[in-house]
Amino acid sequence: MSLFSSFFGRGNKTSAPVARDRLQILLAHERTGEASESDLLSKLHAEILEVIKKHIPVDQDKVQVKLDRGNSVSMLEIDIEVPQLKSSRRS
Amino acid sequence: MAKVLVVTSGKGGVGKTTSTAALGAALAQTGQNVVVVDFDVGLRNLDLVMGAERRVVFDLINVIQGDAKLSQALIRDKRIETLSILPASQTRDKDALTAEGVARVMQELREKFDWVICDSPAGIERGAQLAMYHADYAIVVTNPEVSSVRDSDRIIGMLDSTTEKAKGGGKVEKHLLLTRYDPARAARGEMLRIEDVLEILSIPLLGIIPESEEVLRASNLGAPVTLSSPDSPPARAYAEAARRLEGEKLEVTVPTERKGLFARLFKGRN
Numbered sequence: 364m365s366l367f368s369s370f371f372g373r374g375n376k377t378s379a380p381v382a383r384d385r386l387q388i389l390l391a392h393e394r395t396g397e398a399s400e401s402d403l404l405s406k407l408h409a410e411i412l413e414v415i416k417k418h419i420p421v422d423q424d425k426v427q428v429k430l431d432r433g434n435s436v437s438m439l440e441i442d443i444e445v446p447q448l449k450s451s452r453r454s
Numbered sequence: 455m456a457k458v459l460v461v462t463s464g465k466g467g468v469g470k471t472t473s474t475a476a477l478g479a480a481l482a483q484t485g486q487n488v489v490v491v492d493f494d495v496g497l498r499n500l501d502l503v504m505g506a507e508r509r510v511v512f513d514l515i516n517v518i519q520g521d522a523k524l525s526q527a528l529i530r531d532k533r534i535e536t537l538s539i540l541p542a543s544q545t546r547d548k549d550a551l552t553a554e555g556v557a558r559v560m561q562e563l564r565e566k567f568d569w570v571i572c573d574s575p576a577g578i579e580r581g582a583q584l585a586m587y588h589a590d591y592a593i594v595v596t597n598p599e600v601s602s603v604r605d606s607d608r609i610i611g612m613l614d615s616t617t618e619k620a621k622g623g624g625k626v627e628k629h630l631l632l633t634r635y636d637p638a639r640a641a642r643g644e645m646l647r648i649e650d651v652l653e654i655l656s657i658p659l660l661g662i663i664p665e666s667e668e669v670l671r672a673s674n675l676g677a678p679v680t681l682s683s684p685d686s687p688p689a690r691a692y693a694e695a696a697r698r699l700e701g702e703k704l705e706v707t708v709p710t711e712r713k714g715l716f717a718r719l720f721k722g723r724n
């Protein structure tokens with residue numbers, strides 16, 4: 364049966380390690396009970412917004428600071444949507 | 455005009471979160487703007503099922519309490535651009551979910567999205583009531599099994615009495631989604647019959663989702679089953695259900711045993 368199922372079925376063999384890795388990253392983070400992350404993002408958001416606003420008129424929703432946690436490093440994603448630069452200068 | 459949909463059941467473990475993710479992804483794949491909202495405060499799961507758990511920083515409670523803007527808490531799906539998730543809080547308790555706060559967030563979501571899909575917690579208490587309160591449509595997730603049907607009946611009663619629509623003299627449009635349907639057991643007469651469930655609950659059938667190991671695989675991978683194995687029986691059933699939600703008239707297909715020759719040979723004769 365196992366011979367046949369490994370030939371013909373796509374068991375859960377390949378997905379279980381992915382599940383384990385995802386859980387390890389998540390639980391490591393949840394156990395530390397980190398609240399500082401949200402503080403950091405809020406501060407970054409406010410300060411980045413300030414800097415941008417000096418030069419370009421932007422709405423605060425158009426500046427996005429998001430986090431993607433990894434095993435050893437995390438990624439900060441900073442997304443800034445600016446209006447058409449030419450037209451905004453004219454107005 | 456946005457449509458607000460609640461995925462609810464009363465009973466836990468019947469497939470609400472699985473269905474929220476699968477239907478949300480299927481609707482978003484047609485290009486509509488979809489947000490899935492986790493109302494299960496304290497036991498959030500939708501982020502895991504959707505594979506967004508590493509990117510959760512702010513949640514629904516943060517938005518309600520004014521600690522974060524809605525746009526900061528929304529997580530855009532990496533695979534489908536038009537799909538977003540609003541996670542529940544893992545640490546706060548349910549009381550942080552205030553009726554006014556939820557109303558405000560729902561209003562804002564209605565402005566931003568075409569579909570707002572609320573994943574209800576189990577039970578019939580506050581959390582479940584808040585999840586259904588603003589709904590225009592309800593998907594009642596039911597397994598063909600006595601306690602699930604009984605709980606669904608209770609939930610249908612609540613949808614008709616304690617929602618905003620009901621209080622305004624209107625009606626929440628209800629649909630039955632029969633999940634974890636096992637064709638083999640049905641063939642042996644070991645499960646409640648579909649016709650019987652339909653007759654007892656008497657709400658229109660949105661779809662029948664077969665029990666499938668693809669669902670476990672999908673949750674392992676952190677992808678809605680409609681994305682992880684789009685050709686599998688549960689994914690097809692969810693995709694069809696999504697099309698019915700969009701108003702298409704499609705006949706519901708009853709899953710049948712799809713065991714091939716080998717499986718039949720090895721099961722032996724009986």
Ligand SMILES: Nc1ncnc2c1ncn2[C@@H]1O[C@H](COP(=O)(O)OP(=O)(O)O)[C@@H](O)[C@H]1O
Nearest residue numbers: 466467468469470471472634664665666669670
């Ligand atoms: N069609 C299905 N086939 C197999 N397993 C399923 C199916 N639907 C749900 N499950 C499994 O049942 C469990 C509960 O599902 P979940 O969606 O979390 O239910 P709920 O949100 O109603 O508590 C999960 O382990 C899930 O993987």
Ligand SMILES: [Mg+2]
Nearest residue numbers: 470471494499
């Ligand atoms: Mg759930």
